[in-house]
Amino acid sequence: MANPVLVEALRGGVVESRHRGAVAVVDADGGQVVAIGDVERPVFPRSAVKAIQALPLVESGTADAYHFGNREIALASASHAGEWAHVELVQAMLARAGLDEPALECGAHWPTNHETTVALARSGAVPTQLHNNCSGKHAGFLCTCVHNGIDHHGYIGHGHAFQEMVREALETVTGAAHSVDACGTDGCSIPTYAVPLKNLAHGFARMASGTGLSSARAAAARRIFAACTAEPFYVAGTGRADTVMMEAGGGRLFTKGGAEGVFCAAILELGLGIALKCDDGAGRAAEVMVAAVLRDLLPEDDPLRTALAAMAQPALKNWRGIEVGSLRPAGALAG
Amino acid sequence: MANPVLVEALRGGVVESRHRGAVAVVDADGGQVVAIGDVERPVFPRSAVKAIQALPLVESGTADAYHFGNREIALASASHAGEWAHVELVQAMLARAGLDEPALECGAHWPTNHETTVALARSGAVPTQLHNNCSGKHAGFLCTCVHNGIDHHGYIGHGHAFQEMVREALETVTGAAHSVDACGTDGCSIPTYAVPLKNLAHGFARMASGTGLSSARAAAARRIFAACTAEPFYVAGTGRADTVMMEAGGGRLFTKGGAEGVFCAAILELGLGIALKCDDGAGRAAEVMVAAVLRDLLPEDDPLRTALAAMAQPALKNWRGIEVGSLRPAGALAG
Numbered sequence: 001m002a003n004p005v006l007v008e009a010l011r012g013g014v015v016e017s018r019h020r021g022a023v024a025v026v027d028a029d030g031g032q033v034v035a036i037g038d039v040e041r042p043v044f045p046r047s048a049v050k051a052i053q054a055l056p057l058v059e060s061g062t063a064d065a066y067h068f069g070n071r072e073i074a075l076a077s078a079s080h081a082g083e084w085a086h087v088e089l090v091q092a093m094l095a096r097a098g099l100d101e102p103a104l105e106c107g108a109h110w111p112t113n114h115e116t117t118v119a120l121a122r123s124g125a126v127p128t129q130l131h132n133n134c135s136g137k138h139a140g141f142l143c144t145c146v147h148n149g150i151d152h153h154g155y156i157g158h159g160h161a162f163q164e165m166v167r168e169a170l171e172t173v174t175g176a177a178h179s180v181d182a183c184g185t186d187g188c189s190i191p192t193y194a195v196p197l198k199n200l201a202h203g204f205a206r207m208a209s210g211t212g213l214s215s216a217r218a219a220a221a222r223r224i225f226a227a228c229t230a231e232p233f234y235v236a237g238t239g240r241a242d243t244v245m246m247e248a249g250g251g252r253l254f255t256k257g258g259a260e261g262v263f264c265a266a267i268l269e270l271g272l273g274i275a276l277k278c279d280d281g282a283g284r285a286a287e288v289m290v291a292a293v294l295r296d297l298l299p300e301d302d303p304l305r306t307a308l309a310a311m312a313q314p315a316l317k318n319w320r321g322i323e324v325g326s327l328r329p330a331g332a333l334a335g
Numbered sequence: 336m337a338n339p340v341l342v343e344a345l346r347g348g349v350v351e352s353r354h355r356g357a358v359a360v361v362d363a364d365g366g367q368v369v370a371i372g373d374v375e376r377p378v379f380p381r382s383a384v385k386a387i388q389a390l391p392l393v394e395s396g397t398a399d400a401y402h403f404g405n406r407e408i409a410l411a412s413a414s415h416a417g418e419w420a421h422v423e424l425v426q427a428m429l430a431r432a433g434l435d436e437p438a439l440e441c442g443a444h445w446p447t448n449h450e451t452t453v454a455l456a457r458s459g460a461v462p463t464q465l466h467n468n469c470s471g472k473h474a475g476f477l478c479t480c481v482h483n484g485i486d487h488h489g490y491i492g493h494g495h496a497f498q499e500m501v502r503e504a505l506e507t508v509t510g511a512a513h514s515v516d517a518c519g520t521d522g523c524s525i526p527t528y529a530v531p532l533k534n535l536a537h538g539f540a541r542m543a544s545g546t547g548l549s550s551a552r553a554a555a556a557r558r559i560f561a562a563c564t565a566e567p568f569y570v571a572g573t574g575r576a577d578t579v580m581m582e583a584g585g586g587r588l589f590t591k592g593g594a595e596g597v598f599c600a601a602i603l604e605l606g607l608g609i610a611l612k613c614d615d616g617a618g619r620a621a622e623v624m625v626a627a628v629l630r631d632l633l634p635e636d637d638p639l640r641t642a643l644a645a646m647a648q649p650a651l652k653n654w655r656g657i658e659v660g661s662l663r664p665a666g667a668l669a670g
Contacts, residue, residue, distance in 0.1 A: 011520070016379050017596065017615055121452070121454075184349060279352060281344060281617070322524060
């Protein structure tokens, strides 16, 4: 059974491309609020669960010991764009643990922020691992290792003591088994586990509400969400979906995209968790889907709906800046 | 009725993403050889029909008058990567008509070739319209205007005398109406018309065989295909799918990708035309689809099948160069 078409790309009034997907919305008690498409099929959440992966950093007391504020905790939960402020703060985080760039095991790539790539090239430099969009998360991992006396070498590997801490957090929060059978390697070389969307959604409802978590874990989740919503630039970067949505949300929305068309999100005041995947892995469609889902979950008269509705229908412009089409939510998300 | 899944993206043995699509293969007489999914639904061919759009350049005598060889004609049919050799040749083509970069109306963007972008930034320069992936086609357009006494200003516009020449060529070769109702604006600002995949496939069978075309048009089509297959670097660029496939084909295959997951192709010795679209617009999946379709159309003992089969199953590596998954043809293309 094919998942439904949830996003259409239009050009000149004709539907040019179609994106299918599945969406789960779950409340703090695990009740299914929305289920579109197959929400039981395991999907790799990729970077969308970085907030859960940041739990050990806070729970272990590392963030306090290293005097990490909202920016550092947001960056530890980020897929950042490699902008200067991101790179400098990652380096500062590593320095707290007495480490520097070579300790990272995430690999190097040019910044996803194009202006930064051009400026970096213009300066004659090449990107380092600090520019990797996952370097903030990895800095959080390394700091947690050092503070807790765990040998950080090979911290990215499946079975490493630190990755076992991360796996425990993911299993407890989502309530889904994270088995070696469903384990792949992520872009930044750490394990990623395929789990059902309904479990991911429940996990983000728990992160938002604390329901079903130990009080220490609930407090850590609250702190991570507060950090990300207070400093959305450090979770993504200039003009990027997570930053724009969380800025618009003014502390009410948590969102985090992942590679291959995944989004996890929460509406904090409602204790609702959202998880979705665009079948084909397109980020452009996943962004439309999450904006449309969040819009539909808010009350009719909520001004935030207007901002989200606009994000759910972005214009497509060509190289001369001419508007040639748009994306729009379709089917159950048509609104 | 959903088109079938034709490409799967795997990570650690788990299918992470799925791409659906439709494929038409038609012979020179219009006989349907393969039809997968909905081949009647109009699709925008985008850049995949540049070889047809180059017919006026050759038919009008412009290419001869300006002493254009294989490289110039290939570049006039190209979506190039903005590498130095591309940019210099576009400028040289414009110079033959007494024009320079400002005459182009395609807009500017950074080269799609990343090394060239870095080198350009390092030199302190910014991209011009010459770097636009469509600038070779636009240079061909401008030369044709100048040689034929057509005012080139606004040559990109629907209804401009030159675009009418292009539209006539597209209609005649594909046998499909190119109506204003199905007209959108392409990335480089010229009109693009949505037509059924079966017509696009038939058009490329005609281009390959000359069947059903006037002798002048058949000769022009032959010349364009000969130019592209002789100089595949000028059709795309270093390491890109069209270049790699046509190099492997050694003059037997013509291929041309377009934005939003479209591919048109031909097997010259068989007089077969191929047109396909990945529903969601993903280029990575369209490349796998076209390689798999071409593989399946060749005889079992053809060594070219081996090269195409490898292109149909590319490895996916992460930022540390670790192989984390692959793409593979699925369903009717599983092979």
